[in-house]
Amino acid sequence: MCHKKQSTKIKKCSCGLKLDEAKRSKKVRYWITYRMPDGRQRREAVGAFEDLDAYSVSYAREAEAKRMVQKKERRIFDMLPESQMTFNELTEWYLDLEKVKALASYDIIKIKLDIFNAEFGNRVVSDIKPVDLENYQSKREREGTGHHRSGNPQGEGHGVQSLR
């Protein structure tokens, strides 16, 4: 069984399989591809959606439509398991919360997150290790940018955890 992933417009796979026939006999599994709000491309198997048939193009369109609505409504927690989210995505979601927007410290929070995301924005949240945060903190201290922080030993790492 061939696992090559290709456009639905292609008629014949390089392995020789005639795709239109294969689709009719439900031998082709569909995937959807789209961009996340931060620009990363993401691919998902239609079969991974609950209640959707992986072998049906109409279900593939349904899966795609579902993601587009969630994207428009910025419901990234519905789009992604938390473990696959980047800090940019998490930040975008967080700064868009009405109760966060109402905070007096909103601008300061935003500046701090921008600085943090310049380093970690494209990283997936679950991939960051405590040692990454420690290195980041010492780097910022070396650069003399750490002096605004209080003596809180948990520093940036604590801020990250409370975001999740």
Ligand SMILES: [Zn+2]
């Ligand atoms: Zn093939």
